[in-house]
Amino acid sequence: MELTLSILIGFMIIGAIFAIHAKDLLSAVISVGIVGYSLVIVFLLLKAPDLAIVQIVIETITLIIMVAVVLDSTREELKIKNDFKSFTNITLSIIFAAVLLFFFVQATADLNSFGQHSLRMADAYVTGAAEKTGSINLVTGILFDFRAYDTLGEVTILFAAALGVLTILRIKGKK
């Protein structure tokens, strides 16, 4: 199980690196599709079918929007010349990555190893959830019953984003 996951995540890393280094913006967008759709397979392997369904829909929508944007503008990647500034940038990012690595090690030291998770937090949600909420799908039960206000906030954000996109694309700016 862990090996299969590692191979898939390695695949995702390769797709991500190619997406960042691609010379053509369209192929960069398609490579993000590799990452997103591999994520769907990983979710299925991790026993999260709801997430896989949502992710495949969202990834398709995002890809369509991205391809539309790229085809509507330009496909060419900018030429970046290696100067002193990019050298400082790389140094800064390495330092930043080292700091992040420190916190990552600290944070994962207390985690259970892969597959040994305990249901300490979710116990109250899981026991008798089907009787309490009337939904045999626990994820739906949590999302629309125990944490319904979270879902309300999520829908508010989605509505605000849709309004924002409409406003940004409609108004005519000064030349």
Added chain:
Amino acid sequence: MIVYILCFILFLVGLYGLITRRNLIKIVISLSIMEFSVFLFLVIIGYIDSGIAPIVDLKETNQIYVDPLPQAMVLTAIVIGLATTAMLLAIAIRLYRKYKTFDIREINNLRG
């Protein structure tokens, strides 16, 4: 443990793209890669080896389910991720129409 490290590497790849690229579309791409790695990490934490998908079988009691709580939270986060990505892309295409480029070094009209 190795899957945690691979998730972290995926996050770092996104961060690297975010810092080093100068193209708005590439920046959006890097942000969504970082998003994916965080979703992956949260769902991996909730996985239990002998667990089944969190859909209750009313006949069988004493089943072990994988943790449904991170899954519900990640579901919310995925949808919000779509909202932010769409917003970023709208701003990017708007900037392209004004400046005829995606280069963030040339989009500097707000500089004081």
